[in-house]
Amino acid sequence: MRLAFVTSNPGKVEEARKYFEPLGVEVYQLKVSYPEIQADTLEEVAEYGAKWLAQRVDGPFFLDDSGLFVEALKGFPGVYSAYVYKTIGYQGILKLLQGEKNRKAHFKSVIAYWDGELHIFTGRVDGKIATEPRGSGGFGFDPIFIPEGFDRTFAEMTTEEKNRISHRGRALREFANWLKENLK
Ligand code: ITT
Ligand code: NA
Numbered sequence: 001m002r003l004a005f006v007t008s009n010p011g012k013v014e015e016a017r018k019y020f021e022p023l024g025v026e027v028y029q030l031k032v033s034y035p036e037i038q039a040d041t042l043e044e045v046a047e048y049g050a051k052w053l054a055q056r057v058d059g060p061f062f063l064d065d066s067g068l069f070v071e072a073l074k075g076f077p078g079v080y081s082a083y084v085y086k087t088i089g090y091q092g093i094l095k096l097l098q099g100e101k102n103r104k105a106h107f108k109s110v111i112a113y114w115d116g117e118l119h120i121f122t123g124r125v126d127g128k129i130a131t132e133p134r135g136s137g138g139f140g141f142d143p144i145f146i147p148e149g150f151d152r153t154f155a156e157m158t159t160e161e162k163n164r165i166s167h168r169g170r171a172l173r174e175f176a177n178w179l180k181e182n183l184k
Contacts, residue, residue, distance in 0.1 A: 001183070004030040004061040006053060011139030012064055012168065018159045019172045025179070030061060042067055042079060042110040043120060050112035060115040062175070066167060068141045070129060071104040072097060081141070090133060090144045103128040107145065109167035111175050119178060123170025138162060 005016055005027050013029045020027050034049045046065040053061060067081040073096060077084035084092065097103065105128060111121040126148045133143035135155025142154035147165050154162050163169035 001179075002026045002028060004028060004057070004059065006030045006032055006034065006049075006057070006061050006063045008033065009139065012066075015159055015163055015166075015168055016064075016172060019163050019169065020176065023176055025176075030057070032057060034063070036065070036082070039079060042108055043122070045079060046110040046112040046120065047118060050114045050118055054114050054118075057114075060113070062111055062113040064109055064111050064168065064171070066107065066109040068093075068145070069106050069108065070097070072100045072102045085140055090141050093129065093141070094132070094144060097129055103131075105129050105145065107141075107167040109171040111168075111171045113175060113178075119175075121171045121174035121178065123167040123172070123174065125165055125167045125170070 003020065003025055005013055007013060007029060008031060010029070013027065016027045032053065034053050036045050037048045039045050042065045046063060049063055049065065053063070067078045069075045069078050070093065106124055106126045108124045109122065113119040113121070127146050130144045130146050130153055134153045135143050137157060138155045145154050146152065147154065154166065163172070
């Protein structure tokens, strides 16, 4: 089976590929841009994007909308994560948290799969924001996020390690389980 992943982010593709490879599913990147609406939740953003793409893309596809939610910043950047990453970057988040004791944060990932109907899969990982960036793996906010139970950032892990515990890994697991049940 081949699965089209609509995304502009090669880091996401790499993670989905590594996740699905052992299951005999090939993931390929489909670079079609779609509107990301301003909404309160990742689910709404993902659902709107998937329904918009459904009118324009042939065959099944999935997309992933993710965000980093920092407790001391009342959930910011959350649904604005892509914009914040492009503008102030992870250095900007570190600056906002300077001197802050509460470093708790979580990542959330929403996968929307369209096969004529919409299917939503989600995953979350709790952790904290590091005081300085570490590691060169991964992408995005990975150098400043330390998952609970670890003392390394996501950027200091291999893709396989990150997949085992990450928001996206968990959403991919739900997605893969659903495919197993529904493609018989
Ligand atoms: P799409 O084309 O798939 O939308 P994107 O990078 O814009 O790619 P999102 O809107 O979902 O993706 O991402 C929001 C931001 O959060 C973006 O800057 C990502 O780099 C970052 N991000 C998403 N998942 C991440 C992860 O697993 N680790 C670190 N940063 C992540
Ligand atoms: Na995006």
